[in-house]
Amino acid sequence: MYFLQHQLFDHLKKFGQEHLLTFWDALSESERHALVAQINSLDFAQIADLYARRNEPAESLTLADRANDPPGYKFSTVTDLTPCKSAKPITPLEAVEAGTEALRNGKLAFALVAGGQGTRLGFPHPKGMYPIGPVSQATLFQVHFEKVLAISRRYGYRAPYCVMTSPATHTETVEFLEQQKYFGLPADDVFVFCQGTMPAVSIDDGKVLLDSKSTIALSPDGHGGMLSAITKGSPSVLAQFRERGIDYLFYNQVDNPLVRIGSPEFLGYHILSGSELTSQVIRKRSPNDKVGNIVEVDDRLYVIEYSDLPESIGGQTNADGSLKIWAGSIAVHIFNTELLERTSQQASSLPFHYARKKVPFVETKSGGFTHKSGGRSVAQSPDERNAIKFERFIFDLLPSAKNAVVVEVDPPNHYAPLKNAPGSATDSPETVKRDISAMHAAWLKQAGAVVRTDVPIEISPLFADSPEEVAEKIGKGQTFEQMTYLK
Numbered sequence: 001m002y003f004l005q006h007q008l009f010d011h012l013k014k015f016g017q018e019h020l021l022t023f024w025d026a027l028s029e030s031e032r033h034a035l036v037a038q039i040n041s042l043d044f045a046q047i048a049d050l051y052a053r054r055n056e057p058a059e060s061l062t063l064a065d066r067a068n069d070p071p072g073y074k075f076s077t078v079t080d081l082t083p084c085k086s087a088k089p090i091t092p093l094e095a096v097e098a099g100t101e102a103l104r105n106g107k108l109a110f111a112l113v114a115g116g117q118g119t120r121l122g123f124p125h126p127k128g129m130y131p132i133g134p135v136s137q138a139t140l141f142q143v144h145f146e147k148v149l150a151i152s153r154r155y156g157y158r159a160p161y162c163v164m165t166s167p168a169t170h171t172e173t174v175e176f177l178e179q180q181k182y183f184g185l186p187a188d189d190v191f192v193f194c195q196g197t198m199p200a201v202s203i204d205d206g207k208v209l210l211d212s213k214s215t216i217a218l219s220p221d222g223h224g225g226m227l228s229a230i231t232k233g234s235p236s237v238l239a240q241f242r243e244r245g246i247d248y249l250f251y252n253q254v255d256n257p258l259v260r261i262g263s264p265e266f267l268g269y270h271i272l273s274g275s276e277l278t279s280q281v282i283r284k285r286s287p288n289d290k291v292g293n294i295v296e297v298d299d300r301l302y303v304i305e306y307s308d309l310p311e312s313i314g315g316q317t318n319a320d321g322s323l324k325i326w327a328g329s330i331a332v333h334i335f336n337t338e339l340l341e342r343t344s345q346q347a348s349s350l351p352f353h354y355a356r357k358k359v360p361f362v363e364t365k366s367g368g369f370t371h372k373s374g375g376r377s378v379a380q381s382p383d384e385r386n387a388i389k390f391e392r393f394i395f396d397l398l399p400s401a402k403n404a405v406v407v408e409v410d411p412p413n414h415y416a417p418l419k420n421a422p423g424s425a426t427d428s429p430e431t432v433k434r435d436i437s438a439m440h441a442a443w444l445k446q447a448g449a450v451v452r453t454d455v456p457i458e459i460s461p462l463f464a465d466s467p468e469e470v471a472e473k474i475g476k477g478q479t480f481e482q483m484t485y486l487k
Contacts, residue, residue: 224392
């Protein structure tokens with residue numbers, strides 16, 4: 001172990017990271033092996049390069065003043081009359097027919113990003129385990145899994161379902177899904193994998209932080225970690241897609257129970273437009289809406305984060321008063337598997353983003369590993385932002401995608417994210433349950449039913465996951481005067 005210690009020191013010294021061995025002599029044998037494994041997993045040359053470029057302006061800042069409307073389509077439920085720019089006219093009926101055919105041929109797989117914890121909800125578990133059904137108390141996981149199961153049954157194929165966790169949620173998520181028997185999906189069709197991690201480094205000097213005397217401060221590498229995660233293993237998830245004849249991957253995040261997973265209309269716009277990556281967007285109500293802005297620059301689509309959009313540009317309007325930069329991303333996408341395979345071979349496909357955060361850390365003394373523990377061995381919580389985290393985002397595949405387009409959707413039918421604590425005015429458990437109930441009540445009314453306005457209504461995806469399916473099962477004039485869960 002002494003020889004290993006000096007080898008490690010020499011390796012780390014090349015990158016100014018020898019402080020990671022500060023507590024070596026105080027570690028147990030198992031702690032030393034764990035620390036060595038973490039050190040060996042890091043690309044210190046990459047970390048040094050990322051830190052050296054930390055103050056370079058975000059690419060989006062150079063794009064904003066050249067941003068134009070992205071090419072797009074309107075989902076059939078959108079009532080806003082502001083036109084979308086599109087190179088190829090496609091009607092909703094044509095889209096539905098094309099999407100339905102692809103589903104009948106078993107061409108669509110599904111991916112759920114579920115790395116978040118319920119911390120802001122006061123819920124000490126993965127967010128996917130949060131009960132959100134307004135009547136049933138079904139969890140977010142149940143809602144999403146049953147939507148995929150409903151598609152599998154309706155279109156007659158075994159739909160692959162990928163679930164990406166984080167180190168903080170992986171074990172509990174796996175145990176929960178196994179206990180729930182994957183809510184009816186065959187275990188062989190569910191691929192649960194953990195996204196990668198990146199170390200947090202000090203803002204002041206780029207040194208990798210320790211969060212204990214034997215562990216490096218690591219954090220998830222962003223939802224862009226999905227791209228590398230689905231290429232790992234033998235066979236990889238992508239390879240299994242290829243074997244099953246999958247051409248498209250539907251992607252959404254766990255916190256939005258209103259998402260229309262596998263919508264034939266959405267899929268049809270993607271297919272008929274010849275797009276390799278199609279994203280759902282909502283029309284921004286104000287320049288300050290906290291959503292990523294999808295724009296077109298030089299015939300490519302990009303996302304400009306709301307924090308990077310200059311006010312002078314974000315507030316610009318068209319002659320009719322509508323915002324020039326209007327397309328707010330809601331993290332719902334369809335990818336061609338060919339795009340995923342191609343870009344997974346290109347290291348530059350997903351650039352790293354920098355997040356400056358408060359990260360608890362163990363203070364060390366530099367200048368080589370010490371034989372007497374030289375720093376504090378207990379992590380300290382900083383008063384100010386002290387660290388840089390590195391993240392990749394899946395939407396950064398947009399510039400690499402051929403014929404990328406957006407599809408505008410309306411929030412009441414597609415978007416109600418669960419983000420804030422109970423009692424909050426927006427995006428809280430109360431508002432999300434209300435939005436679910438309102439949408440399902442509207443589906444019943446559209447089918448000709450009579451629904452009392454003050455009672456909660458919930459429709460299981462296994463009963464119906466669209467107003468059209470509801471109309472097939474509900475008779476005109478049928479009344480709903482009390483709390484109802486259709487399943």
